[in-house]
Amino acid sequence: MKLLRVGPAGAERPVVLGEDGTAYDLSGRTADIDGAFLARLDPAELAAAVAAGDLPRTETAGERIGAPVARPGTVVGIGLNYRDHAEQIGADLPAEPVVFLKPTSTVVGPDDEVLVPRGGEKTDYEIELAVVIGRTARYLETVEEAAGVIAGYAAVNDVTERAFQLERGGQWDKGKSAETFTPLGPWLVTPDEVGDPQKLGLRLWVNGELRQDGSTADMVFPVLEIVRYLSRFMVLEPGDVIVTGTPAGVTAGHPGAAFLRPGDVVELEVEGLGRQRQTLGRA
Template identity: 50%
Template sequence: MKLLRYGPAGQELPGLLDAQGRIRALSPLLRDITPELLSDEALNQLRAIDPEKLPLVAGQPRLGAPVAGTRQFIAVGVNYALHAEEASMAVPKEPIVFNKSITCIGGANDDIVIPPGSKGVDWEVELGFVIGKPAYQVPKARALDYVAGYFTANDVSEREWQLQRGGQFVKGKSPPTFGPVGPWLVTRDEVPDPQNLRLNLQVNGITRQDGSTRDMLFGVAWLIEHLTGFFRLEPGDLVITGTPAGVAYGMKPPVYLQPGDVVTLEVEGLGRQTQRVRGS
């Protein structure tokens, strides 16, 4: 099942994608796709609905983030060995974990806005997942049971702010528009192995990243065990899992995003994003 939210920013309505790739409205049945609707029980009730009996949404509306009410946006850095090499960083013994502000979350095809004073806006295609039930001290063997679904993400990053302005990565990871997620949430039952998915990103039609989640240093289940060993994850929380090699920061010299660029990315089976870059 592919759940989504469509409509103008701040006015999104709930929907799902039918077998023909058309948007069906869920608004006659529920107000929004919120954290309490991500439990196994609630998702099973949604799964029992016949999409053909839901209203068809006309046209190609904007797609917002597929989940409303997210409390935490957690990211993992340097989770692919080749990315560590290109960034001249040591392969970590444990995951590098940081926050992205929830105010950076946006729709899959929303513009990326270069903030004032920015010197280096970069791209990062990533596999993301959404937590479906409260998770604390979760063992790896049961970790995937806590995932409601998976999504494509672009961990947009301002490298100078991230790496040279002191403090934590969150500074360079959180400007508005730096967290495109979606286009939809693909429920766990449709992703039998999150460690066997291709990732691809292009800038202006040129492939910059082409990798596989097989190459992650710390897989999804391992990450859930690790993260929940330190703090509690709640339903609706987003976690993105790191990026393969091919970011602008690793180029010599770096070639960062500029107004007018077009970024296209996807994770196998989870949907494609297309973002235009513009100045503020």
């Protein structure tokens, strides 16, 4: 099942896509795709409603696509979680997941403009798999329990200002927190449709040049272990988003390569989760 939100920023409406790509309006069932809706989401029941014709069709062509989750409470990032990425930048593999937080103000639609922050000199891209939480999770004991709290998956670009992240002292959050730095979507795809989250291809292009071409199979810590691990340190709530790390190919791993500048175009896709396209602007 694919869920999305379409319309102007701040006034999106909830939509579900049928198997043939037909869009159906969810406004009669929920005001938005938020934590409250995800906590009661039953993909099988929603699919049955689509099949029975219980939801009105709607047109989405030409409309802006928003992030598929409205107002996530927390955005959690995982760093150095791909073996090839760690090797590319000369970093040791972490013994435990590297965790950082991103403000929810970073979350935008998949095709919205990404802004190079004021003073930013080394803005970089990071294609990632995002996990969206659907049930409250605290002190999970097993990965099987972790599987039961996931509402779905989405594509995400964990945009990073490397000069702020690595050259200004303190935590990584400085380089991860600028407005527009988490383009999310286009869809939230439920686990039954995604299948094994460790078998997804990820690809990213800058101005038409392929920069990243990886697979979630290369993760150091798999998705379910990440969810289980995080629940030992924080309460995960419905609507929270976890961005799970990036494969090799980021600009920071290519000495002499140009970082992103206003006017650049970034395109990315995660297998089964859709495609994004962002043009860079200036804050």
